[in-house]
Amino acid sequence: MTIAIVTDSTSDLSPQLCGQYGVRSVPLYVLFDGKMHKDGLEIRPAELFAGVRAGKKTPSTSQPSPAEFAAVYREALESADEVLSIHISSQLSGTVGSAQLAAQEFGGRVTVIDSRTVSMGLGLRVIRAAELAREGRSMAEIVAALDKVAPDADLRFTVDTLDFLRINGRIGGGAALLGSLLNIKPLLVVQGGRVESGGRARGSKKALQELHAHTAGYIARHGGARAAFLYTAGGEAAAQELAAGLGGAAFENLGAHEIGAVVATHAGPGAYGVALEPPR
Numbered sequence: 001m002t003i004a005i006v007t008d009s010t011s012d013l014s015p016q017l018c019g020q021y022g023v024r025s026v027p028l029y030v031l032f033d034g035k036m037h038k039d040g041l042e043i044r045p046a047e048l049f050a051g052v053r054a055g056k057k058t059p060s061t062s063q064p065s066p067a068e069f070a071a072v073y074r075e076a077l078e079s080a081d082e083v084l085s086i087h088i089s090s091q092l093s094g095t096v097g098s099a100q101l102a103a104q105e106f107g108g109r110v111t112v113i114d115s116r117t118v119s120m121g122l123g124l125r126v127i128r129a130a131e132l133a134r135e136g137r138s139m140a141e142i143v144a145a146l147d148k149v150a151p152d153a154d155l156r157f158t159v160d161t162l163d164f165l166r167i168n169g170r171i172g173g174g175a176a177l178l179g180s181l182l183n184i185k186p187l188l189v190v191q192g193g194r195v196e197s198g199g200r201a202r203g204s205k206k207a208l209q210e211l212h213a214h215t216a217g218y219i220a221r222h223g224g225a226r227a228a229f230l231y232t233a234g235g236e237a238a239a240q241e242l243a244a245g246l247g248g249a250a251f252e253n254l255g256a257h258e259i260g261a262v263v264a265t266h267a268g269p270g271a272y273g274v275a276l277e278p279p280r
Contacts, residue, residue: 005086005133006023007023007024009028009262010087010263011122024075024076028088030048031059033051039261049232059261073102073103085099086115086146087099089114091116092193092195111143120275121153124228154277157271158207158211158273159186160270161270185204227276229256230259230273233264239256
């Protein structure tokens with residue numbers, strides 16, 4: 001029994017990683033400068049940031065259609081017995097709904113999972129599923145393994161500017177102004193499928209220290225971890241410093257990954273963080 005793995009572009013898995021693990025990724029869309037662009041294929045975050053700084057209208061995002069998912073499932077089922085489709089939290093996007101509608105066409109051969117996370121939090125879940133599928137695990141075994149790891153999974157990050165959160169309605173203008181004046185860096189965490197406050201730090205150095213302490217503590221509590229570091233343009237050096245600062249801690253480093261245009265629309269430039277799961 002072979003199982004194909006499908007995800008979406010908000011997993012922030014690169015084409016190289018998708019190829020390495022045999023994962024199919026369906027792109028979301030970014031509406032920007034009057035055009036619809038496929039995330040990761042037709043637009044990069046740096047273009048968004050430059051456009052917004054130049055005064056262009058704030059970008060918006062949209063999920064793939066059920067027909068787009070159905071086309072990917074149909075192609076995958078030409079060489080696999082079943083499909084496991086794992087996606088961005090339904091609290092953040094309607095993508096899962098589109099996937100579920102498409103799955104109805106295939107008579108139970110497609111299983112859709114709401115990951116209740118995003119970016120490399122989703123990416124780590126997809127990689128785990130792909131590894132288990134390659135080991136020959138059944139659909140029930142893979143789903144059970146993902147359910148088991150979900151409560152202990154962790155995605156935490158910070159943003160360099162509050163402007164993009166303000167523009168996208170995630171915080172008010174007064175809070176953004178106060179945060180900028182006081183050099184406050186919010187620490188954000190994905191909980192219950194939503195992006196929630198995980199604290200705040202006064203300045204970039206303190207934010208990095210807080211993320212480092214949290215990550216080191218997670219690794220110690222779980223006797224190891226799988227970690228993937230994430231960043232938007234301008235945040236790569238901080239992400240690399242975060243990883244390097246963990247020194248000899250016993251964790252599996254899956255590298256640093258650039259956040260795609262859909263997620264970057266909300267995070268803005270200079271964001272970085274870490275996704276964590278217990279070790280396999």
